Amino acid sequence: MFLKPYFAFAKKSFLGRSAYRFDHFMSILNTCLQIFIFWGIYQALYGGRSEVDGITMTMVSTSFILSMGLKAVFYVDDYFLPSKVWDGSIANEFLRPVSFRGRMLAENIGNAIFNVIFHFLPALLISVLLIGICPPESAGMTVCFLFSTILGYGVLWTISFAVQAAAFWAINIWSLATLKDVLINIFSGTMIPLWFMPEWIYEALKITPFPYIYFTPVQIYLGQLSYTEIAQQCMLQLIWILLIYLLGTLLFKKGQKKLVVQGG
Amino acid sequence: MGCFIDVRNVSKTFRVNKRAAGVAGMVANLVAPKYEKKQAVKDISFSIERGEMVGFIGPNGAGKSTTIKMLSGILYPDEGRLMVNGYIPYKQRKEYVGSIGVVFGQKSQLQWDLPVIDSFELLKAIYRVPEETYRKNLSRFTDMLDMESFLNQPVRQLSLGQRMRADIVAALLHSPEIVFFDEPTIGVDVVGKETIRDFIRELNEEDGVTMIFTTHDMQDIEKTCKRLIIIDEGSKVYDGSLFGIREKYGTTRQLDVEFGSPCQVEPINKVEIRKLDDLSGRRQRFTFENKEVQINELMNYLLAHYDVRDINISEPEIEGIIRKIYNGEAS
Numbered sequence: 001m002f003l004k005p006y007f008a009f010a011k012k013s014f015l016g017r018s019a020y021r022f023d024h025f026m027s028i029l030n031t032c033l034q035i036f037i038f039w040g041i042y043q044a045l046y047g048g049r050s051e052v053d054g055i056t057m058t059m060v061s062t063s064f065i066l067s068m069g070l071k072a073v074f075y076v077d078d079y080f081l082p083s084k085v086w087d088g089s090i091a092n093e094f095l096r097p098v099s100f101r102g103r104m105l106a107e108n109i110g111n112a113i114f115n116v117i118f119h120f121l122p123a124l125l126i127s128v129l130l131i132g133i134c135p136p137e138s139a140g141m142t143v144c145f146l147f148s149t150i151l152g153y154g155v156l157w158t159i160s161f162a163v164q165a166a167a168f169w170a171i172n173i174w175s176l177a178t179l180k181d182v183l184i185n186i187f188s189g190t191m192i193p194l195w196f197m198p199e200w201i202y203e204a205l206k207i208t209p210f211p212y213i214y215f216t217p218v219q220i221y222l223g224q225l226s227y228t229e230i231a232q233q234c235m236l237q238l239i240w241i242l243l244i245y246l247l248g249t250l251l252f253k254k255g256q257k258k259l260v261v262q263g264g
Numbered sequence: 265m266g267c268f269i270d271v272r273n274v275s276k277t278f279r280v281n282k283r284a285a286g287v288a289g290m291v292a293n294l295v296a297p298k299y300e301k302k303q304a305v306k307d308i309s310f311s312i313e314r315g316e317m318v319g320f321i322g323p324n325g326a327g328k329s330t331t332i333k334m335l336s337g338i339l340y341p342d343e344g345r346l347m348v349n350g351y352i353p354y355k356q357r358k359e360y361v362g363s364i365g366v367v368f369g370q371k372s373q374l375q376w377d378l379p380v381i382d383s384f385e386l387l388k389a390i391y392r393v394p395e396e397t398y399r400k401n402l403s404r405f406t407d408m409l410d411m412e413s414f415l416n417q418p419v420r421q422l423s424l425g426q427r428m429r430a431d432i433v434a435a436l437l438h439s440p441e442i443v444f445f446d447e448p449t450i451g452v453d454v455v456g457k458e459t460i461r462d463f464i465r466e467l468n469e470e471d472g473v474t475m476i477f478t479t480h481d482m483q484d485i486e487k488t489c490k491r492l493i494i495i496d497e498g499s500k501v502y503d504g505s506l507f508g509i510r511e512k513y514g515t516t517r518q519l520d521v522e523f524g525s526p527c528q529v530e531p532i533n534k535v536e537i538r539k540l541d542d543l544s545g546r547r548q549r550f551t552f553e554n555k556e557v558q559i560n561e562l563m564n565y566l567l568a569h570y571d572v573r574d575i576n577i578s579e580p581e582i583e584g585i586i587r588k589i590y591n592g593e594a595s
Binding site: 004009089095096 | 392
């Protein structure tokens, strides 16, 4: 069984998450609070109007609920590889007959599955009850939304992977990872839905990977895209995954060559 | 070619950031960092046959660990060629590492928070070890290393000796053909060391596992290895049997003689004579080069001319020889 070790890693990280219960409940609360705060701000900005530039308040809340919820699911530990380079335990990792990248992905997926069930769903339920959300456009669109969500995760994961691979040189990548987070927060539509961005910024963002993480799935959910457009967007998501993955792999391979094992 | 482990002209250089002390040094380093090249391994060659047990020794920073890490596929050599069991470790890492086991005495590969047995289960999945092999190896190794009592304890609660034993078993569960031990007895007490040595020796003799062993404890080497490779400042300085090292470097002999009564020994050509205990001359030490003085002739001469009660011949200790090699005194 080729995938057996990877299942073991995914299972380990899934089970490991249940160890810290307090932290877990607080993180659900955190997600809900973020949704409520942004909802409150936009509520005030709308000032009682039912729509601005053709975007209704319900669409805005839906966008926040989905992208904030997905953000919780998509959490990737940017320090997985760097911490191993830092303390030298990367040596043990390279002694395993498994792909290190595959193992990273497996652990992250185990984590993500845990988050979908125990973080996204409770937060979604609370938000839907308190704020309300647009119902899914259609069954077909829901399937497309799920598919595009997985691709969005791929884009985010490859970005994180490339950032982490920089640790072979920098060892400490805190500022790089923070810069990445800021860019993603602003340009992927989690803080300001991209509809409200000035036209030229919105156009410019289309040639960056950022809108393809959260905004594409949200647009699909809301039924803003035709099936042809969905196919196009998903293609673009795939292209970004491929491009960034290649970049990350290049960094990773080069880094592996110049690896210095710290301590002993 | 054809050797099980074949290392040809391998070199590895690290770039080390040189930084002056204090605030000024820090600022200078931030603006224009200075790097220095440190050659950890210089043009090393050796080969090892299947089933051999080889001790790898050298002072701290000699390049032992770097060599082990290159052999196990973690580090890339800058120059030269490495071949183990038909694999090029750093290029075919994933396929290769399934057939080796590595124990880093200073780095545990166990999961800190989990019971030992859980780490073993994870390794079983990672290495795709068949259930039957896993059971067999686990019960055999835990028995040999006397580990039953702490299999279900979290790793963070183990003593260093226990953790080391668990780490050794972790590296062997998948029945590797080659095992690298990098200081497996570091920080372990005398009894624990003995258990580990016995275990290693048995595995080599009964299962024919090829082993490479780095250590600073000469007892480890004397009790386990027949062959010794000494590395100093990145270069190989000795490669041969434990016995051979005495032949090559341990050229001085000592003869401690106890006389029936205090006496004055006439000077002998090429022999250094020193009085022991007190200056009365009842016990005296004769030190000489093996090549220059025949030991039997010296003894016959002493027995014929003096009233000798007791004679004690001593060979130099391995540890002393090694110290001389490290200090660059041996030639």
